[in-house]
Amino acid sequence: MRPDKTGRSGDQYFHLLGFPSVSRRNPPLGIRKLYFILTPQVETGLSDRLAADINLLITGVDAVAENALITWFITDDKPGHRHQLEGLEQALGRYTDLHERWIHTRGRLQGIQQALGIKAAPPPHLIVACGHRTHLPALLLRHRYGGRLIVLMRPSLPLRWFDLCVLPQHDPAPAVTEAPAAVEAPAAIDKVLRTEGVLNAITPAPAQDPTQGLVLIGGPSKHHAWDNGAIVAQLQRLKNALPEVQWTLTNSRRTPADFDAAVASTLDAQLTFVPVGQTPPGWLQQQLQQRGCVWVSEDSVSMVYESLSSGARVGLLEVPRRVPRKVPGKAPRKGHSRVTAGIDRLLAARRLTPLDYLVEQGDMLPAGEPLQEADRVAKYIVARKGWLA
Structure with missing residues (x-):
């Protein structure tokens, strides 16, 4: 990318945010938007630059139990995306003490200013986003407050910018090693965890x-x-x-x-x-x-x-x-x-x-073992406490 009036190139701005270098003559649209938003005031006046693009609501309580997994869920409020996040939220709550905060973005570029201005007390261990419109706010939240960033479904931005991608089997496979299904695997975590279908909040009933x-x-x-x-x-x-x-x-x-x-x-x-x-x-x-x-x-x-x-x-x-x-x-x-x-x-x-x-x-096939993919992902995350520290 060409330098702006401050003399910095797009690569330098991405480096300031902790992103890997992007050295393409024609970078993806999402990267060009991020470059446009962040220049030229990344270090000193970023909040002023972004003030017109924001409409973000935050829900959640501030009292946090000791050793709780502090998790921020970033949603665009589309029903399908929110349902996936709710499924993982409920599953995490079944395996650990969870302190959740919901952040609602409105529009692809909205939410970023207040995302950078959130009073993070305490900061998150985990940020989970679903939907392309949530990715930029989630990336900037991680840059400002730390924590690991998980996206549900394949991101449009470079995979290396995220800590973990939870991808259904039918999504195109990135060229990275897939995470193993066993939750007993070492604490080191791969970039991609495959699931049978998208996550959901459905759990099996004791009797039907x-x-x-x-x-x-x-x-x-x-x-x-x-x-x-x-x-x-x-x-x-x-x-x-x-x-x-x-x-x-x-x-x-x-x-x-x-x-x-x-x-x-x-x-x-x-x-x-x-x-x-x-x-x-x-x-x-x-x-x-x-x-x-x-x-x-x-x-x-x-x-x-x-x-x-x-x-x-x-x-x-x-x-x-x-x-x-x-x-x-x-x-x-x-x-x-x-x-x-x-x-x-x-x-x-x-x-x-x-x-x-x-x-x-004259009859249906018997029901197999119920799919519980949200639980499997939750176990995978909780088993890696060191990764979340």
Whole structure:
């Protein structure tokens, strides 16, 4: 990068922040934004430079128990991102005395000024961020107050700027050594910890009713097209195959508006429909802990992994893919996405019941061990007290 009017180059500013040198003629957009924000007053007047870009709210109490793990959660308040953070927060609280603080950013460049002005008493051991808009504030918080920085999902900024990245298997793999799954590994920590799906706050219930079922419907996405008629036909087959089960169906914000009319013909005493707009907070988590079987349209990848975390038996409703399906025993064809590859891997492992299998066999596959990826990540972190010191 060219020097600014103070004579400093972008590399020198990144060095002041403790970031590795960036020596590219055309650095990534995120790095250019960071350079623009920080110049030319990194050392003396940074707070004045950033004053117009901020809208940040902080929640949390200041009383801290001795030996508590002080953790700051940086959120953009998108439901999916916040749900991942909440899952890790709850899991950490199950394995250590946790003192949490939530920092809410508004916009990609907002939050930085007040992030630098937070009265950190006490400073964090751990900063956890989820969502691209949280990365710059999180990096500056770590620079100012210390602590280890963990990001959930693949960052758009250089991986080496973060202490740990928790990445679902379907995210592209950075060219670094992956962290081992065993929590008994040495205190030294690698950059990447892989998980089965994104983290969530679902925990298995002690008992679920096998006569109560839940159907979760998504909608078109980058990886899937949509066909109302095909979904309705599968719902009818599902009802016929398991007539003893009472089903509750809900949709998502991605579901096409005309799906409500299309599904009306299949609704009866056995199948009721609760639109997502009529579900109160916490409704889905409660349903997953009560229902003995859950069927999910395959486009709803997060819902698939949440259902597998609940301990219920999980089935899959097919949705047209925008890329070819993988043929067992053959290499993936061109265009086969990592997201759909993850679904195919779960099918091959018999974690999910295909509808054809249910119709032919008359029953679903047994539930496997519930996925508890938030707990696994929490154990991995807590086992490395020396790394957090």
